[in-house]
Amino acid sequence: MFDFLQNGNFWAYLGIAVAVIFSGMGSAKGVGLVGQASAGVITEDPDKFGQLLVLQALPGTQGIYGFLIGFIVMLNSGMLGGAVSLDLGLGTAVFAACLPVGIVGLVSGIHQGKVAAAGVSIVAKRPDQVAKAIVSAALVETYAILAFLISMLLIFNMPF
Amino acid sequence: MILKMEKLILYALSEDKKEILDRLMGLGCVQMISPEQIEDYEALNSLSKRDDPSVYEYETKLSEISSALSVLLEYEPKAGLFTRKNELALHELLDLEGLGEALTRASGIRGIVDNIAEVKSFQSQDLFTRQALEPWADLDVPMDKLSTRWCKVLLFTLPRETDLDMLKSEAASLSCVVELVSSDADLHYVSALAQKGGLDEVQQLFKEKNGLAVTLPALTGTVKKAIADIDKRLESYQTNHDALIESLKEEAKDTSLLKRAYDQLGTAITQQRAKQNLLLTAEAFLVSGWVTEADKQKVESALERYTCYYEFQEPGPDEMPPVRFKNNSLVEPFEAITEMYGLPAPDSVDPNPLIAPFFFIFFGMMLSDAGYGLLLVLAGFIVAHLMPNKEGLGYKMFRLIGLCGISTVVWGAIYGGWFGDVITVFAKTFFGKEIVVPALINPLEEPMTILIMSMVFGVIHIFVGMGVNAYLLIKRGKVLDALFDIGFWYLVLIGLGLLLVGMVTGGGIVSEIGKWMAILGAVGLLLTGGREKPSIFGKITGGLGSLYNITSYFSDILSYSRILALGLATGVIAMVVNILATMTGSGIIGFLVFVVVFAFGHLLNLAINALGSYVHTSRLQYVEFFGKFYEGGGKPFLPLRPNTKYNLVHSKEDN
Numbered sequence: 001m002f003d004f005l006q007n008g009n010f011w012a013y014l015g016i017a018v019a020v021i022f023s024g025m026g027s028a029k030g031v032g033l034v035g036q037a038s039a040g041v042i043t044e045d046p047d048k049f050g051q052l053l054v055l056q057a058l059p060g061t062q063g064i065y066g067f068l069i070g071f072i073v074m075l076n077s078g079m080l081g082g083a084v085s086l087d088l089g090l091g092t093a094v095f096a097a098c099l100p101v102g103i104v105g106l107v108s109g110i111h112q113g114k115v116a117a118a119g120v121s122i123v124a125k126r127p128d129q130v131a132k133a134i135v136s137a138a139l140v141e142t143y144a145i146l147a148f149l150i151s152m153l154l155i156f157n158m159p160f
Numbered sequence: 161m162i163l164k165m166e167k168l169i170l171y172a173l174s175e176d177k178k179e180i181l182d183r184l185m186g187l188g189c190v191q192m193i194s195p196e197q198i199e200d201y202e203a204l205n206s207l208s209k210r211d212d213p214s215v216y217e218y219e220t221k222l223s224e225i226s227s228a229l230s231v232l233l234e235y236e237p238k239a240g241l242f243t244r245k246n247e248l249a250l251h252e253l254l255d256l257e258g259l260g261e262a263l264t265r266a267s268g269i270r271g272i273v274d275n276i277a278e279v280k281s282f283q284s285q286d287l288f289t290r291q292a293l294e295p296w297a298d299l300d301v302p303m304d305k306l307s308t309r310w311c312k313v314l315l316f317t318l319p320r321e322t323d324l325d326m327l328k329s330e331a332a333s334l335s336c337v338v339e340l341v342s343s344d345a346d347l348h349y350v351s352a353l354a355q356k357g358g359l360d361e362v363q364q365l366f367k368e369k370n371g372l373a374v375t376l377p378a379l380t381g382t383v384k385k386a387i388a389d390i391d392k393r394l395e396s397y398q399t400n401h402d403a404l405i406e407s408l409k410e411e412a413k414d415t416s417l418l419k420r421a422y423d424q425l426g427t428a429i430t431q432q433r434a435k436q437n438l439l440l441t442a443e444a445f446l447v448s449g450w451v452t453e454a455d456k457q458k459v460e461s462a463l464e465r466y467t468c469y470y471e472f473q474e475p476g477p478d479e480m481p482p483v484r485f486k487n488n489s490l491v492e493p494f495e496a497i498t499e500m501y502g503l504p505a506p507d508s509v510d511p512n513p514l515i516a517p518f519f520f521i522f523f524g525m526m527l528s529d530a531g532y533g534l535l536l537v538l539a540g541f542i543v544a545h546l547m548p549n550k551e552g553l554g555y556k557m558f559r560l561i562g563l564c565g566i567s568t569v570v571w572g573a574i575y576g577g578w579f580g581d582v583i584t585v586f587a588k589t590f591f592g593k594e595i596v597v598p599a600l601i602n603p604l605e606e607p608m609t610i611l612i613m614s615m616v617f618g619v620i621h622i623f624v625g626m627g628v629n630a631y632l633l634i635k636r637g638k639v640l641d642a643l644f645d646i647g648f649w650y651l652v653l654i655g656l657g658l659l660l661v662g663m664v665t666g667g668g669i670v671s672e673i674g675k676w677m678a679i680l681g682a683v684g685l686l687l688t689g690g691r692e693k694p695s696i697f698g699k700i701t702g703g704l705g706s707l708y709n710i711t712s713y714f715s716d717i718l719s720y721s722r723i724l725a726l727g728l729a730t731g732v733i734a735m736v737v738n739i740l741a742t743m744t745g746s747g748i749i750g751f752l753v754f755v756v757v758f759a760f761g762h763l764l765n766l767a768i769n770a771l772g773s774y775v776h777t778s779r780l781q782y783v784e785f786f787g788k789f790y791e792g793g794g795k796p797f798l799p800l801r802p803n804t805k806y807n808l809v810h811s812k813e814d815n
Contacts, residue, residue: 049190057771061729064768068732131500135782138775142719145776149725156607 009084011075015091015098017069019151021143022102023066026109030059030083032102037120046126051123059135060114062105065148069101069155079160090158091150104147112140119131163452165481165797168459170447171196172468177438177445181431186250188801189455191450191482192437204439204446211438215429221263222425231273235412236444242546245808246416250278250289253427262421267657269411276404283397289377290390295342295349295457296376308624312356314363315341316371318348329544335364349374388744400757419806430803433450436624440616450481450797477655481506482795492518493560496553503781503794509628511790515804518621522780524567526726526773527616528603529734531579532766533568536561536562557643563772574600575727579762580734582741589742611724618720619657621780622713625788626650632789646690651681653713682707722776730769737761 004010038052073094078084086094106148168190172180185192195201195210264718296315306313316363318327324340326629327350337352343349352370354362363373432694439446451459456472463470475481483503485495487510494516498504504511527533540562547555572578576599587595603610626646633642655677662671692703802809 054771057768058775061768061772064729065734065790068729070737071736074734075735132779134775135779138779139783141723141776142779145722145725146718148729149721152728153607154605 006088008086008088012073012079012084012086012094015095016073016101018095019066019069019071019082019086019105020102021066023061023109024107026062027063027066029108030062030109030111030113030116031051031109032055033110033117034120035106037117038123041120041124048123048127049070051127052120054130055116055123055133055137056120056132058116058141059109061141062112062144066101066105069098072152072155073098076155079080086160089160093158094155097151097158099151100147101144103120103126105144108140108144108147112137112144115140120136149157161486161513162504162506162508162794163484163486164453164508165450166453166456166472166474167193167479168449168470168472170449170463170468170470172444172447172463172466174440174443176466176468180463180466180468181434182250182254182668184449185254185434185800185802186433187429187455187462188456189458189799190449190451191797191799193450194437194445194512195439195448197479198446198448200767205783208439208441208446211435213432213435215432217430218425221259222422222429224266224270225262225421229267229283229415229418229422231408232412232415232418235409236415237759242430242548244548245806246419246812248420248423248804249706249810251586251800253424253807256424256432257426258417259421259424262417265411265418266421269408272404272411273406273651276401279401279404281399283394283401285791286390286394286397290387290394292377293349293383293387295344296374297387299351299356299383301351302380302382303376303378303386304375305336310356311353312359314352314354314359315374315376316350316364316366317374318350318369319370320346320348322348322371322644323349324348327365330365331362334365336365343544350366381474391747400405402412423802423804423807426805428568430800434800437539445708449800452484452797454486456640458744475506480793480795482796482797485510485512489514489537490563493556493563494519496556497778497781499553499796500697500778501786501790502792503796505793506759506790508632508791511628511786511788514624514628515785517786518617518624519781520563520567521617522723522777523564523773524569524571525610525723526776527568527730527769528571528727529577529579529730529752530569531573531577531582531762532615532730532770533570533572535766536565536568536770538565540565550578571727575687575731576600577731577734579758580738582734582738583757585738585742586754587694589754590746603724603731607724607728610727611721614723615717617723618699618780619653621720622716622788623650623653626783633789644684644691648681648684648688649713650708651677652685652710653681655679657682690706716787719784720780722780726772726776728767730765730774733765733769736760737765 013067018046034056036051038049038056040048041052077086116133116137117129119137122133123130170180174477195204198204288468299315301313306315318324320343324338331352335356335559337359338350338352341349341351350687352362352366366373369402376383377386429444437447438448459470483506485492485498487495490510494512497511497515497519524533527536540558540560544555544558544562547558549555576597581597583597584595587593601609626649630642630646633639633646655674658674659671660674661679662668662674685706686703688703690699693699693702737757740761741754742750
């Protein structure tokens with residue numbers, strides 16, 4: 001009954017799912033956290049919406065990185081064109097290559113969201129200092145970028 | 161560069177005080193210093209007293225004007241980015257004569273606002289009464305006749321599910337007549353005519369049925385009549401209210417008087433605050449302030465006509481003059497980046513000319529799409545050109561966007577990205593032709609080339625930062641520190657680099673040189689890293705610790721790999737957008753779908769990735785670059801100048 005585990009296509013599809021699902025979850029959680037925090041500030045001062053939107057957009061990149069990895073796998077392996085048949089070795093390799101962006105995306109998305117949500121209070125009290133809030137949130141993103149880069153380079157070099 | 165500041169010390173006659181302060185304010189190039197910072201303050205203080213100006217009166221007036229303005233601004237079209245402000249001459253701003261009229265208008269506006277509030281409170285009172293009366297509209301007994309000598313009409317609400325027929329017959333046995341007046345979704349509204357002798361029993365009966373007694377407001381006439389009266393009143397309130405709003409709109413048509421008063425008061429308050437820095441005697445006063453070296457001439461010629469003594473002093477060794485940058489028009493926009501981080505110490509270096517080229521290159525490599533670059537160039541320069549105020553942070557930011565756009569076009573052309581691969585995809589879908597857009601480096605095919613390029617740029621960036629640190633150390637006479645802390649690191653890092661190059665190209669003399677350079681540098685670091693520690697043990701651990709910093713240099717250099725990652729992200733998302741846009745194939749519908757998806761998708765990608773490029777380019781400056789040399793703590797130069805919000809002061813001087 002576990003025949004599908006011997007199927008390379010299954011592993012490749014699973015890899016795409018991991019990349020997109022987990023990084024998307026991280027970003028959704030992160031963006032949501034910042035959104036909740038900014039709502040309070042916007043009721044007081046609707047003019048700060050622009051600055052807060054920037055902060056809120058920051059944890060959204062993890063989801064994009066995951067999506068990109070998923071898409072590149074689809075593109076390079078020919079899934080977009082129709083049926084593919086990947087052998088087991090290649091399929092499991094794709095799955096492994098998708099793990100970094102999925103897992104790191106999940107964790108860093110949430111934590112970047114927390115930092116950005118804390119930055120909302122900087123915007124509330126000292127809107128001229130918003131750049132510092134943005135930069136400290138961006139420090140968290142570094143690790144998502146590194147994971148994205150590794151996943152990407154691995155997939156580029158696969159012999160589809 | 162950071163402009164050199166000198167300290168102006170000015171002694172003048174008290175009779176010229178107002179005039180001199182007005183002129184200094186008009187010049188807008190002197191930042192007042194509190195007198196404690198003047199040399200010999202103790203001695204001076206025993207001879208003179210501090211000026212003690214009051215701002216209370218101005219602040220009360222300002223709050224009145226600003227609350228009137230905030231009401232009117234709701235009815236005035238909002239001022240956009242390009243709206244030109246009204247211009248005033250300096251003497252018009254300093255002359256407070258028109259203030260009385262403005263205050264009268266402000267209190268008139270406050271009167272209107274109070275009236276509106278009153279009308280609103282009447283309105284809500286009447287609405288509340290009307291709501292209470294509404295269910296009883298069909299009660300035909302006048303409200304003041306509910307109780308007669310023998311009988312009384314009681315009013316109740318009952319739950320909707322009450323059996324009314326049963327209630328009626330039970331009430332009839334108490335010789336009480338129950339009538340249904342109205343019902344809504346939850347309740348029946350009933351009246352009960354009872355003899356005064358049997359009131360208790362009737363009340364008991366209703367209580368058993370969960371009825372609640374209702375008391376109507378103390379009004380006369382039938383309920384219908386009362387409701388009609390209220391409606392009439394509400395209508396007149398509404399006309400009243402509309403008329404008041406109309407008069408506010410009328411007032412909002414010309415707010416220039418109030419706006420001028422606002423700026424006059426703001427400026428007056430600034431001037432009063434500046435006076436707190438004066439030292440006074442009976443006949444003379446003393447003031448001191450920072451002036452840039454370049455503006456000394458202006459101050460001198462302004463003071464020419466007064467009987468006064470002044471001198472300019474160089475800042476002392478413990479003094480922190482304020483910081484002001486002066487850069488050419490290409491570097492100036494990048495000051496926005498430094499200002500957001502915090503100004504450098506006045507005796508350090510201006511990082512802007514160094515940031516400029518790297519920010520320019522890195523941003524372009526990250527966004528890396530010529531189409532997006534063109535959009536940024538257009539948007540940035542056009543908005544900057546149309547902005548009336550060419551001095552603020554906003555102007556710098558838009559010029560920065562324009563400049564970064566140029567770099568984005570260049571790198572986009574190198575990567576072969578013009579809205580992704582839209583030219584190829586469009587030609588293939590709609591014309592069936594193969595067009596290849598030339599690219600110098602295709603990032604999807606040669607990511608390693610770009611990765612190496614990014615890191616090489618990173619190494620250069622870091623080396624420049626270390627170089628600035630060495631320059632600062634040497635300037636302060638710490639030549640050995642510069643050699644030990646930076647020179648040795650140059651040796652190690654360049655040596656390791658050569659070693660790597662040698663290994664890739666097949667060894668030989670290059671890697672041999674590299675190896676010995678690295679070893680020499682490392683030994684140097686090991687020996688000198690703990691030179692400030694007193695004990696032998698401290699010196700050894702200090703040296704090891706210094707060598708361990710190699711990890712931080714590696715992580716700094718690896719950090720530049722984000723340049724590749726962000727560049728790939730832009731390119732691949734653009735590609736995805738184009739694939740989605742051409743999915744419906746050729747033909748009219750296909751074309752329409754293409755236009756919509758193309759416009760929306762690329763705009764979204766531009767927004768996300770321009771933000772990402774800006775944030776991560778800034779981070780490379782702040783963390784990797786500034787980390788090597790930056791000495792913060794500078795205070796911005798805030799000269800005494802008219803404090804205006806709604807008006808611009810004539811730039812040309814008036815006499």
